[in-house]
Amino acid sequence: MRLDVVTIFPEYLEPLNVSLVGKARARGRLDVHVHDLREWTHDRHNTVDDTPYGGGPGMVMKTGPWGDCLDETLADGYEAGAHSPVIVVPTPSGRPFTQELAVELSERPWLIFTPARYEGIDRRVMDEYTTRVRVIEVSIGDYVLAGGEAAVLVITEAVARLLPGVLGNAESHRDDSFAPGAMASLLEGPVYTKPPEWRGRGIPEVLLSGHHGKIARWRRDEAFRRTALNRPDLIERCDASGFDKKDREMLSILGW
């Protein structure tokens, strides 16, 4: 996968050189190019923003630098053999970023992230590129950041860990919370590891029993308990046809 990021704070994307994404790059799974938008300005102050038409607070990012930078980024990628790019625009007014969207994006060959600062980018930029490539606006949550760079780090990490050969054991994202399936969006229950006792606290007996059926049952019950507590909305969305008798018992205990 090729990733391009266009930003006025390239240093903000340094974390893409470490840990998971860093390993994926080292293994050639990811080809990351960070571009400083100010290199596509031509005035002495490297201006990338201006006051909003219609008035109002804050500033808007100008069309010129974005157009010139995206044209060159697309040309570079095509020249390098990349194809069917998706421009991903982090914004509070975007489509909610979910594990499902992470999976969708992880199957694309080329993502171009355009994190905005200020009040956003002049709408004509994405109107222009929508005629040429797929453009999706994505929200990582209902809050406003000073810029989209942190959202790029979040989206990139969620996507990179799904790339084959990036995570240690390919299995570990199969049973992720939110992974598709009948128990699609139950939250993960508690996890434990050695030592068997710590500050007088032991391990739930069932986990030491070696009885895989009981362990699986206990984990689902704990997942129901935590989901009912923290994300009742996800219980509503569960595909109830995937529930067995004990699931329904557990849900009635939890007041469902």
Ligand SMILES: O=C(OCc1ccccc1)c1cn[nH]c1
């Ligand atoms: O603040 C965000 O992006 C930066 C941004 C982009 C456009 C206008 C204001 C701020 C954001 C919040 N959830 N997902 C993204």
